[in-house]
Amino acid sequence: MPQHRQGKQTIIFQNAPSIISSAAVVGPKEGRGPHGNGFDLVLDDPLFQQESYEQAEHTIFQEACTRCIEKTGMQKEAVQAMLGGDLLNQIMAASLSARELSIPFLGLYGACSTMAESLLLGSILVDGGYASPVICAAGSHFCTAERQYRFPLEYGNQRTPAAQWTVTGAGACLLAENTKGIAHITSATIGRVVDLGIRDPNNMGAAMAPAAADTLIAHFKDTNTAPKDYDKIITGDLGLVGSGILKELMDKNHLSLFEQKYMDCGLCIFDPADDVHAGGSGCGCSASLLSAYILPQLSSGKWKKVLFMATGALLSTTTSQQGETIPGVAHAVILEGG
Amino acid sequence: MQHHKKSAKQAVIENYAALVRRVTPKSKVGQGCLRSFWVGGAICVLGQAIADFGINYLGLTASSASTFASMSLVFITALLTGIGIFDRIARYAGAGTVVPISGFANAMVSPAMEFKPEGWVLGTGARMFTIAGPVLVYGIASSVIVGILYYFIQW
Amino acid sequence: MLLYLKVFLVGGLFCAIGELLILKTKLTAARILVVYITAGVLLSALGLYGPVVRFASAGATVPLTGFGHALAQGAISGVQENGLLGAFTGGISATAGGIAAAVFFGFLAAICFKPRPKDF
Numbered sequence: 001m002p003q004h005r006q007g008k009q010t011i012i013f014q015n016a017p018s019i020i021s022s023a024a025v026v027g028p029k030e031g032r033g034p035h036g037n038g039f040d041l042v043l044d045d046p047l048f049q050q051e052s053y054e055q056a057e058h059t060i061f062q063e064a065c066t067r068c069i070e071k072t073g074m075q076k077e078a079v080q081a082m083l084g085g086d087l088l089n090q091i092m093a094a095s096l097s098a099r100e101l102s103i104p105f106l107g108l109y110g111a112c113s114t115m116a117e118s119l120l121l122g123s124i125l126v127d128g129g130y131a132s133p134v135i136c137a138a139g140s141h142f143c144t145a146e147r148q149y150r151f152p153l154e155y156g157n158q159r160t161p162a163a164q165w166t167v168t169g170a171g172a173c174l175l176a177e178n179t180k181g182i183a184h185i186t187s188a189t190i191g192r193v194v195d196l197g198i199r200d201p202n203n204m205g206a207a208m209a210p211a212a213a214d215t216l217i218a219h220f221k222d223t224n225t226a227p228k229d230y231d232k233i234i235t236g237d238l239g240l241v242g243s244g245i246l247k248e249l250m251d252k253n254h255l256s257l258f259e260q261k262y263m264d265c266g267l268c269i270f271d272p273a274d275d276v277h278a279g280g281s282g283c284g285c286s287a288s289l290l291s292a293y294i295l296p297q298l299s300s301g302k303w304k305k306v307l308f309m310a311t312g313a314l315l316s317t318t319t320s321q322q323g324e325t326i327p328g329v330a331h332a333v334i335l336e337g338g
Numbered sequence: 339m340q341h342h343k344k345s346a347k348q349a350v351i352e353n354y355a356a357l358v359r360r361v362t363p364k365s366k367v368g369q370g371c372l373r374s375f376w377v378g379g380a381i382c383v384l385g386q387a388i389a390d391f392g393i394n395y396l397g398l399t400a401s402s403a404s405t406f407a408s409m410s411l412v413f414i415t416a417l418l419t420g421i422g423i424f425d426r427i428a429r430y431a432g433a434g435t436v437v438p439i440s441g442f443a444n445a446m447v448s449p450a451m452e453f454k455p456e457g458w459v460l461g462t463g464a465r466m467f468t469i470a471g472p473v474l475v476y477g478i479a480s481s482v483i484v485g486i487l488y489y490f491i492q493w
Numbered sequence: 494m495l496l497y498l499k500v501f502l503v504g505g506l507f508c509a510i511g512e513l514l515i516l517k518t519k520l521t522a523a524r525i526l527v528v529y530i531t532a533g534v535l536l537s538a539l540g541l542y543g544p545v546v547r548f549a550s551a552g553a554t555v556p557l558t559g560f561g562h563a564l565a566q567g568a569i570s571g572v573q574e575n576g577l578l579g580a581f582t583g584g585i586s587a588t589a590g591g592i593a594a595a596v597f598f599g600f601l602a603a604i605c606f607k608p609r610p611k612d613f
Binding site for chain 2: 496497500501502503504505506507508509510511512513514515516517522523525526527529530531533534535537538540550551552554555556557559560561563564565567568569571572576577579580581583584585588590591592594595596598599600601602603605606607608609
């Protein structure tokens with residue numbers, strides 16, 4: 001057994017890397033949501049004065065990274081590695097941002113699980129003494145996701161009740177060796193890819209929920225903990241359908257108290273008056289809310305220990321059209337205050 | 339053994355599908371059909387009014403008037419799509435805007451606008467047919483088959 | 494006035510059936526378009542769609558089934574006038590107005606307008 005490992009899927013960080021800074025940039029609809037005040041920048045225009053929505057997505061991503069680094073007073077040259085990804089084909093928003101920032105870059109793709117994936121890998125780099133500080137980021141854009149995965153913006157179609165609304169936004173966190181920061185990352189659980197045969201690309205919550213349950217159960221087992229040991233258990237973007245399913249799956253596994261501790265970023269990023277059907281989705285959903293809402297609760301001491309788990313539906317339009325089912329993945333990181 | 343294992347996995351998938359069906363909110367069928375009905379009906383009435391106008395005031399024959407009505411509806415759809423209103427109507431009306439010729443027009447106009455950043459040739463020019471292309475393929479191909487059959491059997 | 498009522502009821506019915514298909518089956522809107530046009534061609538060839546057009550006029554010609562009907566009738570009259578060649582030229586000739594309008598106005602819209610995000 002490798003020495004920093006516990007159980008089947010969990011990593012324990014001996015030195016508990018710190019999140020020393022974070023930032024989030026979002027679009028107008030997210031800015032209208034209940035946590036609108038927590039974001040560092042709310043755009044009036046989802047195009048962000050760019051020529052295309054892809055450029056806007058890249059600029060939002062880059063802006064989140066830049067603001068995250070600036071808050072510490074550091075120069076971007078001091079950052080030793082950048083880990084991140086987005087939903088564009090070939091993760092172009094992250095790659096273009098890395099071109100501009102010229103920080104050594106490892107591109108990640110985990111669909112909407114990318115924020116947790118980047119924190120997990122970033123913590124390994126920092127904890128192992130391979131790099132510090134490290135910036136971890138993820139972002140998405142409603143308009144680019146629509147044209148890539150669904151239909152043109154002006155195409156007249158009705159959304160199904162289970163459909164989710166891709167968040168326009170990006171979030172970034174700067175990790176450094178253990179110091180007084182916003183929060184520490186004490187352990188993480190790498191998720192398995194789970195697929196229970198969902199084919200409907202308009203019901204991604206249902207596709208991701210089994211992976212979320214799988215990772216949660218593995219984490220509780222590996223660390224010998226239960227929902228009562230956490231102040232909050234947070235999923236990325238399961239939305240209305242996915243979180244409903246997750247609660248039932250947890251119930252079946254006799255994990256009591258789960259429902260009282262549970263929160264889903266997708267269900268609390270938008271104003272309920274905005275008709276977004278089953279809630280928010282996209283890498284930017286959990287990434288921006290982590291910075292705007294979750295980390296402030298930890299730094300203020302309101303929450304002491306939080307399980308942050310971003311969930312991803314690993315589909316492409318090609319495999320979907322070929323009738324392939326939609327695999328899901330979920331990675332968890334444990335955040336502790338101070 | 340192999341067979342047993344497979345069916346156990348199948349059972350898990352079926353159980354999960356039942357859970358998903360139970361948790362997923364249902365579409366409002368009655369409301370959807372009613373909205374489609376009145377908006378779709380209204381679009382057809384507009385088409386009829388345009389055709390009658392063509393016959394009474396422009397001196398068109400019945401068949402040219404029908405073509406004139408189709409073209410006018412296509413133009414109105416293109417305009418409403420361009421100024422960003424069509425998708426709002428469609429969101430309310432569902433099939434009410436999809437089934438009339440307006441649905442076909444919107445399916446061509448919206449990608450033409452959307453993919454402009456990818457260039458006039460491979461963006462607007464090529465992607466215009468991403469949704470409407472299949473309609474032309476199956477419509478034209480089946481009409482050619484009908485024509486060939488008619489040539490041989492003349493029913 | 495009675496004609497307009499028939500147009501409204503028949504046209505509305507075509508759309509309501511389409512909505513039912515979207516909600517009750519796995520058919521997406523794009524597939525509905527294909528189903529409707531092909532169904533129109535088929536029904537027209539079997540002589541079943543003509544009476545509907547005579548009854549409800551634009552109520553039957555404006556839905557995409559009417560587009561299919563025009564294609565099929567175009568192919569048939571093409572064969573009557575030009576033989577086998579007409580099977581290929583008839584359908585598109587009969588529907589050229591609608592198709593050319595969609596291409597032209599689509600291109601014009603691309604020149605004049607920019608897509609905007611759905612802010613609802």
